[in-house]
Amino acid sequence: MIDDHPATIGFSRSGITSSMCGRRLKVLTLAAFVASAMSSGTGLADDRHDCEKLKGEPSISACTALIEAGTYSASVMAIAYLNRGLEYFDKGYYDQAISDYSASIALNPKNADVFNNRGNAYHAKRDYDRAIGDFNQAIAIDPGHVLAYNNRAIAYGTKGEPDRAIEDFSQAIALNPAYAGAYSNRGNIFFKNGEFDRALADFDRAIVINPKNALFYRNRARAYQELRLYDRAIADYQRSLELKPSENAQAGLKVARVLLAEKSKPEPGPETSFRRMPNTDLAGPLVSELRVVDRDACENACAANGSCRAYSFNMWNSMCFLKGDPTERLLEPSTMSGLKDETYPPPISNAEISMVRFRHKLFPGDPFRQSSQDRFEDCEAVCRDSESCVAFSFIKAELACRMFDSAGEYSNDEEADSGAKRQSVN
Numbered sequence: 001m002i003d004d005h006p007a008t009i010g011f012s013r014s015g016i017t018s019s020m021c022g023r024r025l026k027v028l029t030l031a032a033f034v035a036s037a038m039s040s041g042t043g044l045a046d047d048r049h050d051c052e053k054l055k056g057e058p059s060i061s062a063c064t065a066l067i068e069a070g071t072y073s074a075s076v077m078a079i080a081y082l083n084r085g086l087e088y089f090d091k092g093y094y095d096q097a098i099s100d101y102s103a104s105i106a107l108n109p110k111n112a113d114v115f116n117n118r119g120n121a122y123h124a125k126r127d128y129d130r131a132i133g134d135f136n137q138a139i140a141i142d143p144g145h146v147l148a149y150n151n152r153a154i155a156y157g158t159k160g161e162p163d164r165a166i167e168d169f170s171q172a173i174a175l176n177p178a179y180a181g182a183y184s185n186r187g188n189i190f191f192k193n194g195e196f197d198r199a200l201a202d203f204d205r206a207i208v209i210n211p212k213n214a215l216f217y218r219n220r221a222r223a224y225q226e227l228r229l230y231d232r233a234i235a236d237y238q239r240s241l242e243l244k245p246s247e248n249a250q251a252g253l254k255v256a257r258v259l260l261a262e263k264s265k266p267e268p269g270p271e272t273s274f275r276r277m278p279n280t281d282l283a284g285p286l287v288s289e290l291r292v293v294d295r296d297a298c299e300n301a302c303a304a305n306g307s308c309r310a311y312s313f314n315m316w317n318s319m320c321f322l323k324g325d326p327t328e329r330l331l332e333p334s335t336m337s338g339l340k341d342e343t344y345p346p347p348i349s350n351a352e353i354s355m356v357r358f359r360h361k362l363f364p365g366d367p368f369r370q371s372s373q374d375r376f377e378d379c380e381a382v383c384r385d386s387e388s389c390v391a392f393s394f395i396k397a398e399l400a401c402r403m404f405d406s407a408g409e410y411s412n413d414e415e416a417d418s419g420a421k422r423q424s425v426n
Helices: 030-040 042-053 056-070 074-090 094-107 113-126 128-139 146-158 162-175 179-194 196-209 214-226 230-243 247-264 297-305 375-383
Strands: 276-279 280-283 286-291 310-314 321-325 328-331 337-341 354-362 368-370 391-395 400-404 411-422
Touching: 030 321, 042 056, 056 074, 056 146, 056 375, 074 094, 074 391, 094 113, 094 128, 113 146, 128 146, 146 162, 146 179, 162 179, 162 411, 179 214, 196 214, 214 230, 230 247, 247 328, 276 368, 276 375, 280 310, 280 337, 297 310, 297 337, 328 411, 354 375, 375 400, 375 411
Parallel strands: none
Antiparallel strands: 276 337, 280 328, 286 321, 310 321, 310 337, 354 411, 368 400, 391 400, 391 411
């Protein structure tokens, strides 16, 4: 498991920037509007204005009135469906958005924007193949459709196809060299691949283009942190928080400060020459495994073993695994890992993150967040969607959902059920 916030998957996920919005189009040309107003009165004229200009429910109602009137041309109806679909998407009603986009496409199959928008809705539903199909169609209609290239790249990245994602982000940049979001998105792919210098270059460029975007600074701070430039990471996290307060930036700032303090300590011996990574397991060749009393003992064992380049210490069962050169980092709340000397950090695993359940168990310590939830499954979903949460406990009598950014060894408790995120080696 890893202590970072990869720009995944999602879309969300977990640190990537996506242009997931479409272009709002005018419902009528001036001439068509005048003709319609003369024949239909001011009611539909007002609906035309509201469908085009307003947001949320007022826009949905106005677009619906235009559609149900049945007095407009196919091209006008297509745009009304498009605009209503945009509002449904913004409200999270993805099925309704897809239905309206499909109706718009049936009326006007040559509008690349509608295919792009429907692709975004499929992406939001995690139907990535259909999303890519719609982005393909948008690009076929308009080979210069920058948003479609960017959005298709996001889908490829979510599917674990980084090379195709980088190719599409690069094409979006070639079409629009001032597209800051595409630079940031491509930087996230490089970051996930462990290419931190290339990621840093892309984040630099995104900030030059748009120095007011908080997410760009947070992304660059993560790259600085991986390169052990903790003072620069701290400065970027602080700038990100100035622009837009964020739990993720606050958590990153806290970690960077701790790492800087550790880096600044004198290193009298091998016990301080490890780069520690909480919530992380390391895949790689196993040198030895042994039971120890604590993490320091595991670290000392690695320091004394010439073949050991890294270790993983399972805090829940006190098992120490000495490793050769690690190949990837995996999310694992039970484990603290460390890299010896100047061992380069391996790339973050692209394996799917799953939720593991522990019935009648309770995690100790103070949660970083607590909320009221009606069911265990609701608590689990909140943790799954939070980048900072790695484990949770649901207190049944209190309907309390406790979320943790690190997890100690759980204890038996009949009144609690718990769960944790985990990645497995592919």
